[in-house]
Amino acid sequence: MEIKLSTQPYKGTRDFYPREMKLRNWFFGKIRKSLEAACFDEYDGPMLESLDLYAAKSGEELAKEQTYNFTDRGGRSLAIRPEMTPTVARMVAAKMGELNYPLKWFCISNMYRYERPQRGRLREFWQLNVDIFGCDTFEADLDVIESAIALLRNFGADETMFRVHINNRRFFNDVIAAIAGTDLEGSKKVSKVVDRKNKVTRESYENDLKALGLDDEQIARIDALYTMSVEEATALCPDSVGAGELTALFDALNATGLAKYCVFDFGIIRGLDYYTGTVFEVFDEAPENNRAMFGGGRYDNLVGLFVKNAKISGVGYGMGDVTLENFLVTHGLVPDTDKVGTKVLVTRFADVPLDAYTSLVDIMRGAGVRAALYLGNKKFGKQIDFAAKENYSHVVIMGGDELAAGTVKVKNLDTREESTVAIAELGSFFG
Numbered sequence: 001m002e003i004k005l006s007t008q009p010y011k012g013t014r015d016f017y018p019r020e021m022k023l024r025n026w027f028f029g030k031i032r033k034s035l036e037a038a039c040f041d042e043y044d045g046p047m048l049e050s051l052d053l054y055a056a057k058s059g060e061e062l063a064k065e066q067t068y069n070f071t072d073r074g075g076r077s078l079a080i081r082p083e084m085t086p087t088v089a090r091m092v093a094a095k096m097g098e099l100n101y102p103l104k105w106f107c108i109s110n111m112y113r114y115e116r117p118q119r120g121r122l123r124e125f126w127q128l129n130v131d132i133f134g135c136d137t138f139e140a141d142l143d144v145i146e147s148a149i150a151l152l153r154n155f156g157a158d159e160t161m162f163r164v165h166i167n168n169r170r171f172f173n174d175v176i177a178a179i180a181g182t183d184l185e186g187s188k189k190v191s192k193v194v195d196r197k198n199k200v201t202r203e204s205y206e207n208d209l210k211a212l213g214l215d216d217e218q219i220a221r222i223d224a225l226y227t228m229s230v231e232e233a234t235a236l237c238p239d240s241v242g243a244g245e246l247t248a249l250f251d252a253l254n255a256t257g258l259a260k261y262c263v264f265d266f267g268i269i270r271g272l273d274y275y276t277g278t279v280f281e282v283f284d285e286a287p288e289n290n291r292a293m294f295g296g297g298r299y300d301n302l303v304g305l306f307v308k309n310a311k312i313s314g315v316g317y318g319m320g321d322v323t324l325e326n327f328l329v330t331h332g333l334v335p336d337t338d339k340v341g342t343k344v345l346v347t348r349f350a351d352v353p354l355d356a357y358t359s360l361v362d363i364m365r366g367a368g369v370r371a372a373l374y375l376g377n378k379k380f381g382k383q384i385d386f387a388a389k390e391n392y393s394h395v396v397i398m399g400g401d402e403l404a405a406g407t408v409k410v411k412n413l414d415t416r417e418e419s420t421v422a423i424a425e426l427g428s429f430f431g
Helices: 018-037 051-057 060-065 085-094 138-154 169-180 184-195 202-211 216-225 230-235 241-255 321-330 354-366 380-389 400-405 423-429
Strands: 048-050 068-071 077-080 103-112 124-133 162-168 262-264 278-284 292-298 314-320 343-346 370-373 394-397 407-412 418-422
Touching: 018 103, 018 124, 018 138, 018 321, 048 051, 048 085, 051 060, 051 077, 051 085, 085 103, 085 124, 085 314, 124 138, 124 321, 138 162, 138 241, 138 278, 138 292, 138 314, 162 169, 162 241, 169 184, 169 216, 169 230, 169 241, 184 202, 202 216, 230 241, 241 262, 241 278, 278 314, 278 321, 292 321, 314 321, 343 354, 343 380, 354 370, 354 423, 380 394, 400 407, 407 423, 418 423
Parallel strands: 162 262, 343 370, 343 394
Antiparallel strands: 048 077, 068 077, 103 124, 124 314, 162 278, 278 292, 292 314, 394 407, 407 418
């Protein structure tokens, strides 16, 4: 019995045909240019890591429920990477004595998570990770946030299109401890409820907080924080280290003119266990796509998992390609990637030898011009149709008469203008 295989990609993954690859390469190129301008260096790591790495630092849910994991032939428990932060922390720990701090690193790598595909979230995705290691002060937090803002601005976005929502985990824990009379572990439990408050009903949110021992008055005090300015909120707990970090960060955002892109938001927690200080999420302001696009924060203790008593702080963020594409499309920031620069097709006639045509291609490529020879023996009109459909900007025409005269005709497919050009000058014609 013949088995017919599906032509569809695995659920939650995508095929990248040439048009989609052009778009992906375009925005990856913009990202690289933006970050390299801020002196971030690119790195990458392996697709496979120990499952224990994610269980230890990303939480049991991510490790057990959201990874593609397996046992290899040597009996080792491995996972296909669902995120990059634990990998980069491992890499820093491996050469911590050789590296020059502070490090400013970024990568654009593909990840896999076993979860329900939905808008902005797939099982396979490419993610930008930006990190600074070895700077303990708010300046690294500022630099990372500034890089995120600059990146979106380089795509043409302005302050009406996105907003950076900022909080601080140390500050959150101190405030919750003061309100609820709990310890650090109790504050972390409350943070889990607050982190998912926009994903559940109000009744469920209140019931979850009451299950942790909070009463109506304490819940109301927490609710009031969601609409406070950073000045109002930090005044409630002025002795908190986190309050001092928030104040310094927002003072710097005001001084650098970046405050118009940012807002304090006590409800920003970031669910991953390793965040310890500043946390932030970047929201799309478009009503039809109003959601968190990406985020990150400070994780002072992550490298210590690998090296005892290691004291290398880190701060960074991750941004998926799907949410970035949705943002760019929503705001009309995607260019026509089919119409990019000069692209030349050399057409063919039966009375001209092949090597005469290939020499034209070589001349143009040697001059840095994108050029190709038409493959096949279809009629001239069909060759022109092919060139138009494949977004060639020009065609080069050389029949027997042109070959004898040492010339070609160059036709601009947009303007329909035709020029006679000496073969020796063909490369410079497009310069």
